[in-house]
Structures are given as C-alpha cells and as structure tokens.
Amino acid sequence: xxxxxxxxxxxxxxxxxxxxxxxxxxxxxxxxxxxxxxxxxxxxxxxxxxxxxxxxxxxxxxxxxxxxxxxxxxxxxxxxxxxxxxxxxxxxxxxxxxxxxxxxxxxxxxxxxxxxxxxx
Numbered sequence: 001x002x003x004x005x006x007x008x009x010x011x012x013x014x015x016x017x018x019x020x021x022x023x024x025x026x027x028x029x030x031x032x033x034x035x036x037x038x039x040x041x042x043x044x045x046x047x048x049x050x051x052x053x054x055x056x057x058x059x060x061x062x063x064x065x066x067x068x069x070x071x072x073x074x075x076x077x078x079x080x081x082x083x084x085x086x087x088x089x090x091x092x093x094x095x096x097x098x099x100x101x102x103x104x105x106x107x108x109x110x111x112x113x114x115x116x117x118x119x120x
Contacts, residue, residue: 003068003069003070003071003073004070004095004098005068005069005070005071005072005073005093005095006066006067006068006069006073008073008095008098008099008100009066009068009073009074009075009091009093009095010063010066010073010075011027012024012027012028012100013061013063013075013091015027016051016055016058017055017058017061017077017079019055019056019058021051021052021055024051025047025048027098027099027100028044028047028099028100029044029096029097029099029100030044031043031044031101032044032047032100032101032102032103033101033102033103034050034102034103034104034105035102035103035104035105036050037105037107037108037109038109054081057082058079058080059082060079061077061078061080062077062078062079063075063076063077064076064077064088071095072092072094072095073092073093073095074090074091074092074093075090075093076088076089076090077089077090083111083112083115083116083119084111084115087107087108087111087112088107088108089105089106089107090105090106090107091103091104091105091106092104
C-alpha cells in the first residue's frame, strides 16, 4: 500500500541523504517529536541539530525497504558515514499536512560512540 505519508518519507530521505538539510527540514513540522535511541527530540530546531550532522556526514545511503499509507510510513535503510561504515536504521513517521509530525528512529548508537572514542 502506498500513499502521501510514504511519499513524504521518501522525499525526506532523499533530501537528507543528498545533504540537503534545508529541503529535509521543509518536510518536518515545527513541533515535530522524534523518539530516538538517545531520548526524545522535540521541535524543529532540536531535530535539525540532531539530524543535520549525521545527514551531512553520510557518504552512501541505500533504501532497503519502504511502505506506508496516507498517515504513516516506514523507511528502512543502510548508510555509510565518515564515522561508521554500514549503519542501518529505520524511521517510522506520521505525516499531517505533508509534513512529518512524529518520527521514531531506530539505529545502533554503539558503533558511533566507539568511532568517536577511537578518534580521540
């Protein structure tokens, strides 16, 4: 099943994975709530601070699967970044009015922490 939420989620993924953080944030509601492995992120400014550095550090992204309807979508992907090679993640988003209002993002934080520690 496909729908508007899936299209928004794919457009968002396409934007951040091409390092266009402004275009990605244009698809996110000002009062977005993101449930992340590190805890909740609330509001567009905090969300940009959370996602921006990762988005601009990616060197490769590959969508492994995506599905959704008019209200909710899930995108499963794999990434390489300047810190970590092969870092899969998944985003489940709720969309209203063409903008992401809620995201649950799932990824393993340990490889990123290890890479930062090794870099000193």
